[in-house]
Amino acid sequence: MIDACPHGVAGAEQAERLVEDVLAVEGHAVRLPDRGAVHLSHSERFTPEDPRPSRGASG
Numbered sequence: 001m002i003d004a005c006p007h008g009v010a011g012a013e014q015a016e017r018l019v020e021d022v023l024a025v026e027g028h029a030v031r032l033p034d035r036g037a038v039h040l041s042h043s044e045r046f047t048p049e050d051p052r053p054s055r056g057a058s059g
Contacts, residue, residue, distance in 0.1 A: 001022060002008065002015055009015045023029055023046065032045040 001018060005018075009018060029046040029048055032047055035045065
């Protein structure tokens with residue numbers, strides 16, 4: 001998410017606030033299953049929720 005900010009962020013506090021703001025929007029991001037170094041802090045992973053149907057879906 002931070003990589004998508006054209007000018008980056010000022011520091012860790014701003015980065016955490018950005019993540020909290022995005023995750024506060026219901027349906028905007030979906031938590032992925034735990035994987036990897038889950039013993040580290042902030043190890044949760046999320047992906048954007050994409051409402052568009054996948055290719056090949058009939059409609």
